[in-house]
Structures are given as C-alpha cells and as structure tokens.
Amino acid sequence: MQDTAPPTATGPESATPYTPTARTVPTRAKERASYDRELVHSILDAACLCHLGFVRDAAPVVLPTLYGRVGERLYVHGSTGSRPLRNARAAADPGLPVCLTVTHVDALVLARSAFHHSINYRSVVVHGTATTVTDPEERRIALDAIVDQAVPGRSRDARPANTKELAATAVIRLDLDEVSAKVRTGGPNDEPEDLTLPHWTGIVPLTRGYGSPVPAEDLDPAVGVPEYLRAL
Amino acid sequence: MQDTAPPTATGPESATPYTPTARTVPTRAKERASYDRELVHSILDAACLCHLGFVRDAAPVVLPTLYGRVGERLYVHGSTGSRPLRNARAAADPGLPVCLTVTHVDALVLARSAFHHSINYRSVVVHGTATTVTDPEERRIALDAIVDQAVPGRSRDARPANTKELAATAVIRLDLDEVSAKVRTGGPNDEPEDLTLPHWTGIVPLTRGYGSPVPAEDLDPAVGVPEYLRAL
Known part of the structure; x- marks a missing residue:
C-alpha cells in the first residue's frame, strides 16, 4: 500500500550519502559524480524548476515543471488533467517511473581546443517511481513546499487552495532514494601541446539574480513589498 | 537509409509553422502553445543547454547536455561511451526516440491565491528520433554549431577536433519536425473574489547575464578578450 504519511523533520542523517546504483553511476566523468546528501539538497534548493521525464507510448517525454523539496521527498503538482499527473494516477500502483533533473549552468568553459570546451554546472538526477499523494495533510504540505521553493515564506502570505482548487490539483511524490549530483568547476583542461x-x-561566468518586484496593476498601493521578497 | 547530407541554408519558409501532432498539443493551457517556427528558433537560440530524455530499460532518463541548432536540425554530442550516444548508435536504425526540452524561466508570478502562483517561461519541446551523424562534413558542422551555440563565433577561434578527438566524439541529430513552444507572460491571474x-x-523578474571573462591562469597576458566575448 502506498505510504502517504506526512513527512516529518526526522530523516536520514545528512552525513549518510545516497547509495549509488547502476543508473546513478555515470559512464564517464565519474569524478564529477557525488552522492553527498547535503550537496544534492543544496542543488535542489537553489532551483524551483525541474525537467521531469516519463515514458508515454514507449517514447520519452520531458516537461519543465515546478517542484518542492520536503526532506527526502520531492513534490510536483499539476492539473488533474495534465499528462504526467494523469499517468501517475492511472498507474497509481505501482506508480509512474520518472526521472527528475535539475541543472544550474554556472559558467561557459572555453578551452583552446574545441574538444575541451565545456560548461561549469551543478546538476541532480533523481530516478524513481512517482506516486500520487492522497493524504490531505501531505497534499497541503506539498503545495506549500512548491510555493515556498520559488519564494521561501510565500505560502504563509497567500490564500491557501480551496476545496474546488484542491480537487483540480494532482500532487505526485518522488522519494530521494536513487539520486546523484554531478558538478564541474574550474577552468579549461587543455592538452599540454595546445598551451601555446x-x-x-x-x-x-553566468550570472543569475532577481529583478525588482513588479506589483500587479490592481495591487493596492498601500501593500508594500514583503520582507521575504526583499530577502530573495 | 539514414540521411546524412550536410544541412544547407535552404529550409522550410520561416513563415510556415510546425504541424501540431497528438503529442505536441498540450492537454492544458493550450493558449500558451505555439508552433511558430521563428518563436521556436528564438527560444532555442537563447540557450545552449537542453534536457535530453530517452528510455533505458523501460524507464525514462533525463540528462542535461549542450546542443547546437543548424536550421531545422539540432545536434548533441558526447563521448562515444556515454549512454544516450551509445544507445543512439546501438539503435542507429531506426534510431533512438528522444524528447529534447529547452526552458527559460523569466519571472516568478505571485498571485494572491496559492493556486494561481506560476512562472513566466519560454520552453520548446522536441519529440523525435535521434540518429547518429556519420558524414564527416556534417559532423564538423555540428561540432562547430555546438561550440557556437554557447559563444557565437568561438568555433573559428579554437583548435578544431583532431582525428583522435573526432573518433572519441559521437554526434546525434534530431530534426525539428514535431515541435512546440510554450510561453507564459504577464502578471498573475487572480480570481475576482480574491482581488481585495x-x-x-x-x-x-529573473535576471540572467554574463560576468566578466576570467582568463585561465596559463593564458599569455598578451591575448586580449576577443570581440565575440565582449559581444555576449
């Protein structure tokens, strides 16, 4: 039976790395792979958009979607009519095989040789089976987490979903079990004979940041920019 | 037989949109979908990293990878030992079913209701069958395009791949046939009853840009920052 117990603060020790599996050990650039839990969390927490892959009619589908992390669980939501969510529900037992990937590009790496051109990046790839979340309390936690993933603290300053909205929203969960990070840093690695x-x-370096918040036209001018937006 | 003719400047009229198919018509937010060729090209050309999905052992795999666009063709390269490339070669005829997705996040959209939170984004999803490129001239064009996708003009200022490097590099091609873009712009769409x-x-808004180029430690100080980097 599906485990829909709400997540708790109790989780694996952050010092315990994820266990590598056949599909989380890369075939190349092995030295860039990591199973460090804190590193994985930090890469996930620095983003709010993932690329979610699933299989439909024997072909891959990769869609960008928002997510939220709560401990060792990732949550994705969507319309109950959307494809991955519908597939997850149709296959609620045993669930929908997915691959969820998050990538930050930190720099373009220009070597003297075309071959050694690269990018500095941080990525996390999660393999697993997504299951539909049905427990109302876990659904609430998940939806808050997805809002807070983009803007920490925002879920407490928005109207929560009402019954009708909840009925239209599917939430799926992917546990962080089969996980790897991959990180490249540093400069180009040219061949010795190319150095001259x-x-x-x-x-x-690629820079990323937040512009000044732009209030909606119909916002009461008396409502100032909240502290959690200034803190972004 | 696989078509490995080099791409030419001759392609479909840019005014001709891509033809929607069952899998490029979204199940929701249909009004955000577009098949406009110029829009698709502009979204692809504003990035150099895609998320490439393929199926391995009946499960989806989504990996971040660099790409290059040449007209109506996308190219991805990698070590001949890497998984998607190896799979594409193993399945050279009829090729490897893939889904290639590129996403830009332009803004966080904060509605008064949690339900209407969203992001402004531009994405392109390409479905198709990737085939291995074997024609030497097309491989050269593809490898230049991948370097130039990140830094336009760079391929002319780097040592081209030598025989050994070419032998270690697999190139796969994905034609832009089954393609859709999806774009969200504008402010929040709150319910009328939430406006107060x-x-x-x-x-x-999310901002993106380039930091100042950082020369490698072993770069001859006489080599100045080239014009194509200043133009980024």
Whole structure:
C-alpha cells in the first residue's frame, strides 16, 4: 500500500550519502559524480524548476515543471488533467517511473581546443517511481513546499487552495532514494601541446539574480513589498 | 537509409509553422502553445543547454547536455561511451526516440491565491528520433554549431577536433519536425473574489547575464578578450 504519511523533520542523517546504483553511476566523468546528501539538497534548493521525464507510448517525454523539496521527498503538482499527473494516477500502483533533473549552468568553459570546451554546472538526477499523494495533510504540505521553493515564506502570505482548487490539483511524490549530483568547476583542461596556441582561454561566468518586484496593476498601493521578497 | 547530407541554408519558409501532432498539443493551457517556427528558433537560440530524455530499460532518463541548432536540425554530442550516444548508435536504425526540452524561466508570478502562483517561461519541446551523424562534413558542422551555440563565433577561434578527438566524439541529430513552444507572460491571474485580499501580488523578474571573462591562469597576458566575448 502506498505510504502517504506526512513527512516529518526526522530523516536520514545528512552525513549518510545516497547509495549509488547502476543508473546513478555515470559512464564517464565519474569524478564529477557525488552522492553527498547535503550537496544534492543544496542543488535542489537553489532551483524551483525541474525537467521531469516519463515514458508515454514507449517514447520519452520531458516537461519543465515546478517542484518542492520536503526532506527526502520531492513534490510536483499539476492539473488533474495534465499528462504526467494523469499517468501517475492511472498507474497509481505501482506508480509512474520518472526521472527528475535539475541543472544550474554556472559558467561557459572555453578551452583552446574545441574538444575541451565545456560548461561549469551543478546538476541532480533523481530516478524513481512517482506516486500520487492522497493524504490531505501531505497534499497541503506539498503545495506549500512548491510555493515556498520559488519564494521561501510565500505560502504563509497567500490564500491557501480551496476545496474546488484542491480537487483540480494532482500532487505526485518522488522519494530521494536513487539520486546523484554531478558538478564541474574550474577552468579549461587543455592538452599540454595546445598551451601555446594563440586562442583566448578561460571561463565566462553566468550570472543569475532577481529583478525588482513588479506589483500587479490592481495591487493596492498601500501593500508594500514583503520582507521575504526583499530577502530573495 | 539514414540521411546524412550536410544541412544547407535552404529550409522550410520561416513563415510556415510546425504541424501540431497528438503529442505536441498540450492537454492544458493550450493558449500558451505555439508552433511558430521563428518563436521556436528564438527560444532555442537563447540557450545552449537542453534536457535530453530517452528510455533505458523501460524507464525514462533525463540528462542535461549542450546542443547546437543548424536550421531545422539540432545536434548533441558526447563521448562515444556515454549512454544516450551509445544507445543512439546501438539503435542507429531506426534510431533512438528522444524528447529534447529547452526552458527559460523569466519571472516568478505571485498571485494572491496559492493556486494561481506560476512562472513566466519560454520552453520548446522536441519529440523525435535521434540518429547518429556519420558524414564527416556534417559532423564538423555540428561540432562547430555546438561550440557556437554557447559563444557565437568561438568555433573559428579554437583548435578544431583532431582525428583522435573526432573518433572519441559521437554526434546525434534530431530534426525539428514535431515541435512546440510554450510561453507564459504577464502578471498573475487572480480570481475576482480574491482581488481585495491583503497579499502582495505581482511578478519577480529573473535576471540572467554574463560576468566578466576570467582568463585561465596559463593564458599569455598578451591575448586580449576577443570581440565575440565582449559581444555576449
């Protein structure tokens, strides 16, 4: 039977790494792979959008979607009519095989040789079986987590979903069991014989940030920008 | 037989939209979907990293990877030992079913209700069958395109791949046939009865940019930052 108990603060020790499996050990650049729980969490927590893959009619489908992390669980939501959610419900037991990937691009890496061009990045790939969340309390926690993943603290400053909205919202859960991170940092790795070539070499950092919040046209001007937005 | 003819400048008229198919018509938010060729190209050209999905052992796999666009063709490369490339070669005829997705997040959209929280984004989803590129000239064009996708003009200022590097590099091609874009813009769409709620509402733009190029430690100081990097 599906475990729909609400998540608790109690989880695996953060010092315990994820256990590598056949599909979380890369076939190349093995030195970039990590199973460190804190690293995985930090990469996940720095984003709010993932790319969720599933199989439909024997073909892969990859859709961008928001997510939220609560301890060792990831939550994704959507319309009850949307494809992955519908598939997850149709296959509620044993669930929908998915692959959820989160990637940050930190820099372009320009080597002297085209071959050694690369990017600095941080990514997490989660393999597993997504199951539909039916427990009302866990659904509430999940929906808050998805809002707070993008803007920490926001869920407490918004009208919670009402009965009609809840009925239209499917929530699926993916446990962080089969997980790996992959990180590249540093400069180009040129071949020794290329070091005297005349090409510029180095990295171009990519910057990301938040612009000033733009209030909706119909917002009462008396409502100031909340503290949790200033803290972004 | 596989078509490995080099791409040419001749392609479908940019005014001709892609033809919608069962899997490129979304089940929801249909008004956000587009099959406009120029829009699709502009979204693809504003990125260099995609999320590539394929099926392995009946389960989905989604990996971040660099790509390049040449007209109506996308190219992805990798080590000949890497999984998707190996799979594509193993299945060279009829090829490897893939889904290639590119997403830009432009803003966080904060509605008064949790339910109407969203993001402004631009995404492209390409379904199709990836085939291994074997024609040497097309491989050269593809590898240049992947370098130039990240930094336009860079391929002319780097040592091209040598025979050994070419032998270690697999290139796969995905034609832009079954393609859709999805775009959300604008502010929150709150319910009329929520307009008087006291919560801040609006959007928070996400900014992206390039930091100053950081030369490699072993770069001859006489080599200045090239014009194509200043133009980023």
